[in-house]
Amino acid sequence: MPESAASADFPLLETYLDAVWMEKGLSENTLAAYRRDLQAFSRWCALRNRSGTEVTRSDVEAYLASLLEAKRSPRSAARALSCLRGFYRYLLRSGHLSDDPTLGLDSPRLGRPLPKTLSEADVDALLKAPNLDDPIGFRDRCMLELLYACGLRVSELTGLTLSQLSLNQGVVRITGKGGKERLVPIGEEALHWMQRYLREARPELLGNTTSEVLFPSRRAQMMTRQTFWHRIKQHAITAGIQKSISPHVLRHAFATHLVNHGADLRVVQLLLGHSDLSTTQIYTHVARQRLQSLHSKHHPRG
Structure with missing residues (x-):
């Protein structure tokens, strides 16, 4: 997989995607969604001069807040957090990080759609x-x-x-x-x-x-x-x-x-x-x- 410019400060992004693809047998569409979510976070960090291994819990919280402020749905923000959790747990297991910045973060509340009913x-x-x-x-x-x-x-x-x-x-x-x-x-x-x-x-x-x-x-x-x-x-x-x-x-x-x-x-x-x-x-x-x-x-x- 060619490394994109968006993941320059996330040198292990493509390595992680290769690993998760092998481990979970993800479809091409799911893998592409993972890549988009991680690259979007990478770009957000680059604008703030943060590399992937310097990210703190406050950074992740601020990123999720920015998604909601940009009118992204709570479900979309929750999916982004789930993707980041997987990435940082991989970095933790592989010894590239000592702390997981997503640890203890709650997913945005999705709410449940009200069921359709009849009068x-x-x-x-x-x-x-x-x-x-x-x-x-x-x-x-x-x-x-x-x-x-x-x-x-x-x-x-x-x-x-x-x-x-x-x-x-x-x-x-x-x-x-x-x-x-x-x-x-x-x-x-x-x-x-x-x-x-x-x-x-x-x-x-x-x-x-x-x-x-x-x-x-x-x-x-x-x-x-x-x-x-x-x-x-x-x-x-x-x-x-x-x-x-x-x-x-x-x-x-x-x-x-x-x-x-x-x-x-x-x-x-x-x-x-x-x-x-x-x-x-x-x-x-x-x-x-x-x-x-x-x-x-x-x-x-x-």
Whole structure:
């Protein structure tokens, strides 16, 4: 690899890139991104008459601050810090440095994007979209009702079997990520649709075939996630919903609407099958954003 002018004060930059390429098997694009980040820092240091081995923690902090001041995203600054960490740890291991200037530095806070969700009116319109005169439409209506009532992942929904459903107890037994099981209440409305579906539509879908699959295709086989994603897209068009929609959006709507109506966050965590409460806490931000929007819209001094 030819040494560039930008790395003149970082004589080991290319050596490091060769080493990390061999060690991690990086793609050309990733290696180029590493090089750009390190060369950008090299140029920044050169303007301040600092060489790569003279850099202090304060220098790295100032560089990261300059990236944010230049309107670079926190994610971009965090990536730059990660790249610098790798470089200086290499220099430390190879005996070219006695102190790591990136040690103890916190990455810029990225923030988590709020999940896309639907209003309660949108959900109602979506649930009413399937054609109930068609057993496939009836099945879809029941799947949407269960998806929204239980906050299931799409793979959990399409993989359901009859043995996982208890109409008497009004619950469904879900095997989630990592093989963890949870019992989720179905709710009266979804239970009503499940009873009707099992009585009216499912036998018509199966014909003379027997199957444990709760929501079979016309071939009495388990539906793929991609097929259901396509079905929900079509129903969203029928319902006149303009937003981008997927099965996971209904899972988010389930959680968001629960929190909006005062549900305890730990209960929502159990229903969703989250192993960590911090994953569930995103819905408090969604609910807070919704409250702020309502306040701004309806309060005379909003």
